[in-house]
Amino acid sequence: MRAMQTDEHGGLRLRTDMPTPEPGVGQVRVRVRATAVNRADLMQRAGSYPAPADAPADILGLEYAGEVDALGSCVKEVAVGQRVFGLVGGGSYAEYVVVPERALSPMPEGMSFEDAAALPEAFLTAYDAMVSQGGLAAGMCVLVHAAASGVGTAAVQIARAIGAQVIATARTEEKLAQVKALGADHVICVQDASFAERVLAVRPAGVDVVLELVGGNYVSEDLRALAPLGRIVLVGLVGGRAAEIDLGLVLKKRARVMGTVLRARPLEEKIAIHQVLKRQLVPLFERGLLVPVIDQVLELADADAAHQRMKQNLGTGKLVLRV
Numbered sequence: 001m002r003a004m005q006t007d008e009h010g011g012l013r014l015r016t017d018m019p020t021p022e023p024g025v026g027q028v029r030v031r032v033r034a035t036a037v038n039r040a041d042l043m044q045r046a047g048s049y050p051a052p053a054d055a056p057a058d059i060l061g062l063e064y065a066g067e068v069d070a071l072g073s074c075v076k077e078v079a080v081g082q083r084v085f086g087l088v089g090g091g092s093y094a095e096y097v098v099v100p101e102r103a104l105s106p107m108p109e110g111m112s113f114e115d116a117a118a119l120p121e122a123f124l125t126a127y128d129a130m131v132s133q134g135g136l137a138a139g140m141c142v143l144v145h146a147a148a149s150g151v152g153t154a155a156v157q158i159a160r161a162i163g164a165q166v167i168a169t170a171r172t173e174e175k176l177a178q179v180k181a182l183g184a185d186h187v188i189c190v191q192d193a194s195f196a197e198r199v200l201a202v203r204p205a206g207v208d209v210v211l212e213l214v215g216g217n218y219v220s221e222d223l224r225a226l227a228p229l230g231r232i233v234l235v236g237l238v239g240g241r242a243a244e245i246d247l248g249l250v251l252k253k254r255a256r257v258m259g260t261v262l263r264a265r266p267l268e269e270k271i272a273i274h275q276v277l278k279r280q281l282v283p284l285f286e287r288g289l290l291v292p293v294i295d296q297v298l299e300l301a302d303a304d305a306a307h308q309r310m311k312q313n314l315g316t317g318k319l320v321l322r323v
Helices: 039-045 113-117 120-133 150-161 173-181 196-202 218-225 247-253 267-286 300-311
Strands: 003-006 012-015 027-036 063-071 083-087 096-100 141-144 165-170 186-189 207-212 226-234 256-259 294-299 318-322
Touching: 003 300, 012 300, 027 113, 039 300, 063 096, 063 113, 063 120, 083 113, 083 120, 083 267, 113 294, 113 318, 120 150, 120 207, 120 226, 120 267, 141 150, 150 165, 150 173, 150 207, 150 267, 165 173, 173 186, 186 196, 196 218, 207 218, 218 226, 218 247, 226 247, 294 300, 300 318
Parallel strands: 141 165, 141 207, 165 186, 207 226, 226 256, 294 318
Antiparallel strands: 003 012, 027 063, 027 096, 027 318, 063 083
16 A cells, blocks of 8 residues: 655655555454544654554554444444544544544535544544543633644634633734634734733633643743633643743642643543544534634645644645545
């Protein structure tokens, strides 16, 4: 099969002779038609985020959309030819992936493979962080950082769909205009990791949930902008791994700071996450309340160019690769 392989130096090479995986008990093989780029791919190339034990060590890719191609034994609810999408621990920069039957989802009716590939990581990360862990609900307010990113654009839409108020930050006015068009109530241009006063100017009581996609010095400002009993859910660290925070504010506000990742979770938790995708998110896509936000669609052979674009933070939404 064709696959984009990494080497020990972080390089990429398109191979045409990689072995095609075979499905085992309770597994299906998917002919991948599209995948998408994530920060984790860049980190894995750099050697700072190795693949989990059950994923290929030398093929990137955390999400896919395609058609079921072959069934392993004991598969009961999936048919060959079914259009599916979902998450994997790695390996979706390839023509084929093998996934557990219970860890995939039928694609929304009428959706293209390119659009479907842009959904799983961004929308599941946003929903899991804000709603499942952060407890965001109608009438609450969420602060979404890096709101023009894949996860950020998903978070803004999900929050609006459930009836929450959204304050969004980004680093350019152009990106903020795009985020505003997705439904953000207030937008703030942040270039110096200082935003708490501007958040409190529009939400004096503070925000109930912060979706923290930047990390670093943002976290101390998050705490200042937080309402009593508020939650900061840390997802990304592009702004750095260290932060100095006022522990007195943590106590005073009875705040909770929590971290989350999807990739390293046990299989049963990943299966539960896919149930959220099927039951909570797919219906919203089918009703048009959520839409994929795609920056560019490129070919698998152009994966390195897509990575360079992500490094430079040039786009809004997801970078998708046709396979």
